[in-house]
Amino acid sequence: MKEWPFNSNPATSDALKRRVLIFGICFSLILLGLFIRLWNLQVIQGEKFRTLSEDNRIAYRLVQSPRGMVFDSKGELLADNRASFNIYLIRENVKKLRQTIRLLSEITEQPFQELYKRTRLANPFRPFLIKADISRKTMAFLEEHKPDYPGVFVQVTPLRQYPSREKASHLLGYMGEVSNRQLQRLKKRNYRQGDLLGQYGVEQTQERFLRGQSGFKQVEVDAYGRELRIVRPFVEKAGNNVYLTIDMELQKKAEELFEAHEGSIVILDPSNGAILAMVSKPSFNPNIFAGGIDAKDWKGLMQDPLKPLENRAIRGQYPPGSIFKIVMGFAILNEKIARSDEKVLCHGSFPFGKRIFQDWKKGGHGPIDFVQSLAQSCDVYYYTNGQKLGIKRIAHYARMFGLGSPTGFGAVEKGGLVPSDAWKRRRFKERWYEGETISVSIGQGFNLITPMQAANLIATVANGGNLWKPYVVEKVLSPDGKPLFESRPRLIRKIPISQKIFRKVREGLKEAVHGKKGTAKKAQVPDIFVAGKTGTAQTVDLKYTGRKRKPEELPRKFRDHSWFVAFAPYENPTIAIAILGENAGRPGSFFAPYAKELISFYLTKNEQQILASNKTTEEKRLVPRNRVPRARR
Amino acid sequence: MDWLLVLATLLLSLTGIFMIYSAIHSNPVFLKNSLHLKQALWSSIGLCVLLCILFFDYRFFTRWAYLFYALVIALLIAVLFTGHVVYGAKRWLVFGPLRLQPSELARLAVILVLARYFGSREEEEPMGFKELIPAFILALAPALLIVRQPDLGTGLTVFLIAGAMILAVGVKKRVLLTIGSVAIACAPLGWFFLKEYQRRRILTLFNPDADPLGAGYQSMQSIIAVGSGEIWGKGLLQGTQSRLHFLPEKHTDFIFSVLSEELGFIGSVTVLALFFIFILRCLSAALNAADKEGALLAVGITTAFFLYIIFNIGMTLGLMPIVGIPLPLVSYGGSASISSFIAIGLVLNVSMRRKSLTPMFG
Structure with a gap:
């Protein structure tokens, strides 16, 4: 460091050195500029800025406008917001921290040590949430003792609430804090850490x-x-209100009926695919998620072996059992495997190769035609004709009716399974055996469907071949009533089968409820005709359980699933139902009375409403579109 | 060994660690992660890397400059396709637990490659257009790739560093005048290529009230923080601007505001003086270098440091638009710290080997 700050080497050229020196001078001058700016800001104007910083009290605070409400088709409130009182603490302002925390831990029933530790970790200058959603009594107590506890205050924030609690919880879903991954995606749309958003x-x-x-x-x-x-205030703009297609009264009725069971009920309007009710049991209470769910509650929900968070209506996949015979019926008639008046003689069993396939009825049904085969759910009829159809054609018809792929209702929906030769080769690297075709013919084997698919199947049968895409959002209105979204029924496909065949299948289903030997007589409703089909799906081969055992003697997972699908009124259907009892261990007919209850409840209600709306023309009662029975399309 | 340069480096890093602690102490999340200790770790790692670099002759690094340059270009292209998105910009490549910001490397690659390119130039007279074109392309390719990320600030600095190195080599007056006038003529055109938020940031420079919630607010709050420090400052950990969260990015981009607020004019000028010494010592390495390559290497690195210093401090003093450029050695950041130490290592390397044929530990 001889010639500080610059010492030079004779090896480098003089021109280069000169330019580097110019650089040095320029850099120094610019740094001098920064020095002058600092002098100006901190020394000359320093006092002004000191005052400004002390007065610098204009802060920007985030305001979140209330979330929109959710209603059913009749205008019943399903989700809204309520005021929740939250206790906050600003540590910097607290005089005696230990004492204050002790009091707060007592009135909020939290362990002292833990709360104390959490408080110590928090930012001392910012409000720290002690507890959300305290009772009015606690709040009154705090307000009264406010002067004794500086630094503690109560603030009101909106909290989501679902008045019907566990009812329709899978449909409505719940709220949760935005996750880091979601935040990456949503940052552009104004989401911030700690924001709540719909998670289900x-x-x-x-x-x-x-x-x-x-x-x-x-x-x-x-x-x-x-x-x-x-x-300067922020003008709040509340979220939009969502109107669902569901009928909450019907939903509640279905939930109450199903209280003691696991499984699902799906009710559709066959004229357009609107979901009138969707039950999945066991269910959960979405209110516990509203203010951030307890770790304990969350763990309970996650570890429950019955998986209450799972929406069985669209994610539960079960063998269809005998309700698959509806699809088989269409295939048999349309492929002209048998005429509808052609009879099959049922002895109660069907020998094939080394195996003997049994009918559910010992001794058999005797000579049986198409309509009676559906009405009495004769297995041998379908063994015989199913074998003639072959798996390829069976799979084709199942897919035609929307089985094997999601109905399009929601992103998380499962698609079930339509087995086929190609599928089995892919999945098991094994060829298809004809014996398996015989099992599939009565809805056993690899067949899997969801309750939503079952409901859509029976709705399609009811309306004469329109496979609608099920939907639940009827419309969305802005807070001042402007329509932002209106649903339009969407046809997935028109089933390319003649109405003559549809009439035959429907006749078979009607006979199942009203016929002398029908399997679903318990679904009869006075004054009208109902059409239905029972189904009992074995979960495990009889080899393992034996035919004789009672359901109570079997472990839950080996008990049969029970299906019942129905539509009504027979002539002009306005309601289509699928009921699934998961491991109910009962025959499908067990749930027929449930369908009866729901059908008569819905139809009576509907009738009264139509009468009322006809009577008061001036006063025009609003009847939602999907509620009015329509001519079949 | 230039001990003054080493001393300035160590003092600045130490200041950084203290100020980072002060900036984060009101943020429980950062405090729990002890960002200040992490910064100390980064600096120590950086120091080790610096020592390693001293063992090799800087000509060893320039020899591999083209390969390194090609690698960096490949990384920059990769980051455009697979980069990790932070705040809407793709700047990071993720390799397991490691996150690499190729634009940090690009700066070094351009300096090395240009030092090599011009270093091999024998003649003394200033350059004409013909000679400039390859250099121009070498600088422009990474600069444009960085701007695409988009990271306008870094892209621009890469380009400016290249410009400074070209000027140091010398260009003909005619060329200088032409480029200068074309640049002035094109400046308004550039406006249309800027993104909305970039324009807003430049506009707020002239009118801080235009965007009170965004850039203007931050700029205003930073000026208030600096000014309110007065001569002696509010004292360590006492800055109200920072603890009341009026300042954004306190521990990274706005660390100088926190420093000025808490340590006052005395503190901020001390840091400025340290940077002044730092820059002069780096330039002195250039004057002192054994060959043209070394001189240009030092000029490039000095310019890079200088640009970062004035962009960052200028931003906190409301003289520059708000761009996410950290203050070298002081701001929090692993990639940035280590690459700073690498650069300092190269400068020390040049100043150590001032005689043409210095033996390894001479």
Whole structure:
């Protein structure tokens, strides 16, 4: 460091050195500029900025407008917001921390040590949430003792609530804090750490409509960051209101009927695919998610072997059992395997190769035609004709009716399984055996369907071949009533089968309920005709359980699933139902009375409504579109 | 060994660690992760890397410059396709637990490659257009790739560094005038290529009230923080601007605001003086270098440091638009710290081997 700050080497050229020196001078001058700016800001204007920083109390605070509400088709409120009182603490302002925390831990029933530790970790200058959603009594107590506990205050924030609690919980879904992964995606749409968003069901799918606008208000704060007054408010813009197609009264009725069971009920309007009710049991209470779910509650839900969070209606996949005979019926008649008046003689068993396939009825049904085969659910009829059809054609018809792929209702929906030769080669690297075709013919074997698919199947039979895409959102209205979204029924496909065949199948289903030997007589409703089909799906081969055992003697997972599908009225259907009792261990006919209850409940209600709307023409009662029975399309 | 340069480096890093602690102490999440200790770790690693670099002659690095350059270009292209998105920009490549920011490397690659390119130039007279074109392309390719990420600030610095190195080599007056006038003429055109938020940031420079919630607000709050420090500052950990969260990115981009607020004019000028010494010592390495290659290497690195310093401090003093450029050695950041130490290592290397044929440990 001889010639500080520059010492030079004779090896480098003089021209280069000169230019580097010019660089040095330029750099120094620019740094001098920064020095002058610092002098100006900190020394000359310093006092002004000191005052500004002390007065610098205009902070921007986030405001979240309330979330939109959810209604059923009749305008019954399913989800809204309520005020929740939250206790906050600003540590900096607390005089005696230990004492204050002790009191707070007592009134909020939290362990002292844990709360104390959490408080110590929090930012001392910012409000720290002690407990959300305290009772009015606690709040009153705190307000009364406010002067004794500086730094503690209560603030009101909106909290999601679902008045019908466990009912329709899988449809409505729940709220949760935005995850880091979601945040990456949603940052552009104004989401921030700690924001709540719909994580399940309608709350999730309709998030973009439901979410209220967020923005900043300018507030004056004191030296500790407490709000003193609002300088510029943020004009709140609440989220939009979502109207569902479901009929909450019907939903409640279905939930009550199914209280003691596991499984699912799906009710559709066969004229357009609108979901009138969707039950999945066991269910959960979405309210516990609203203010951030307890770790304990969450663990309970996750570890419950019955998986209450799973929406069985669209994600439960079960062998269809005898309700698959509906699909078989169409295939047999349309492929002209048998004429509808052709009879098959049923002895009660069907020998094939080394195996003997049994009919559910010992001794058999005797000579039986197409309509009676559905009405009495004769297995041998379908063994015989199923073998003639072959697996390829069976699979083709099953897919035609929407089995084997999701109905398109939701993203998380499962598709069930339509087995075929190609599928088995792919899955098991094994060829298809003809004996398996015989099992598939009565809905056993690899066949799997969801309750939603079953409901859509029976709705399609009811309406004469329109396979609708099920939907649950009827419309979305802005807070001032402007329509933002209106559903339009969407046809997945028109089933290319003649109405003559549809009439025959429907006749068979009607005979199942009203015929002398029908399997579903318990579904009879006075004054009208109902059509239905029972199904009992074995979960495990009889080899393992033996035919004789009672369901109670079997472990739950080996008990039969019970299906019942129905539509009514027979002549002009307005309701289509699928009921699934998961491991109910009962014959399908067990749930026939449930369908009867729901059908008569719905039809009576509907009738009264139509009468009422006809009577009061001036006063025009609003009857939602999907509620009015329509001519079949 | 240039001990003054080493001393300035160590003092600045130490200041950085203290100020990072002060900036994060009101943020429980950062505090729990002890970002200040992490920064200390990064600096120590950086120091080790620096020592390693001293063992090799800088000509060893320039010899591999083209290969390194090609590798960096490949990484920059890769980051455009597979990069990790942070704040809407793709800047990171993720290799398991390691996250690499290729634009940090690009700076070094351009400096090395240009030092090599011009270093092999024998003649003394200034350059004409013909000679400039390859250099121009070498600088432009990575700069454009970085701008695409989009990271306008870094892309621009890469380009400016190349410009400074070209100027140091010398260009004909005619060329200088032409390029200068074309640049001035094109400046308004560039405006249309900027993204909306980039324009807003430049506009707020002239009118801080235009965007009170975004860039203007941050700029204003930073000026208030600096100014309110007055002569002696509010004291360590006492800065109200930072603890009340009026300042954004306190521990990275706005660390100088926190420093100025808490340590006042005395503190901020001390840091400025340290940077002044730092820059002059780096330039002195250039003057001192054994050959043209070494001189240009030092000029490039000095310019890079200088640009980062004035962009960052200028931003906190409301003289520059808000761009996400950290303050070298002081701001929090692993990639940035280590690459700073690598650069300093190269400069020390050049100043150590001032005689043409210095033996390894001479």
